[in-house]
C-alpha cells in the first residue's frame with residue numbers, strides 16, 4: 342500500500358506541475374515596448390514578459406505607472422540577448438515576468 346500511495350502522490354504532483362506550467366505558458370505574453378506593456382497590463386489575469394535592466398528604480402517606476410510588479414525572473418531562460426529594458430531601453434540583464442496584483 343505504501344508503495345502505491347507514494348506512486349500516486351508522485352503522479353498527482355506531476356500532473357499539478359504540468360497544469361501550472363501550461364497555465365503560465367498560455368497566459369504569458371511577450372511585449373516589445375512600454376506602450377504595448379501599458380496596454381496589455383490592462384487585460385486581467387495575464388503575465389507579461391519583458392526585458393529589465395536590473396535597476397530597482399526602473400522596477401519602481403513601472404510599478405508606479407502600471408501597478409505591475411515583477412513576479413518571476415525565469416531561471417530556465419537563456420540570457421536575454423538583444424532585449425532591452427522595458428522602461429529605460431538599456432540592455433536587459435533579465436527577462437522578467439510582470440503581473441498586477443488584484
Ligand SMILES: [Zn+2]
Pocket residue numbers: 393394395396399426427428429430431
Ligand atoms: Zn531599466
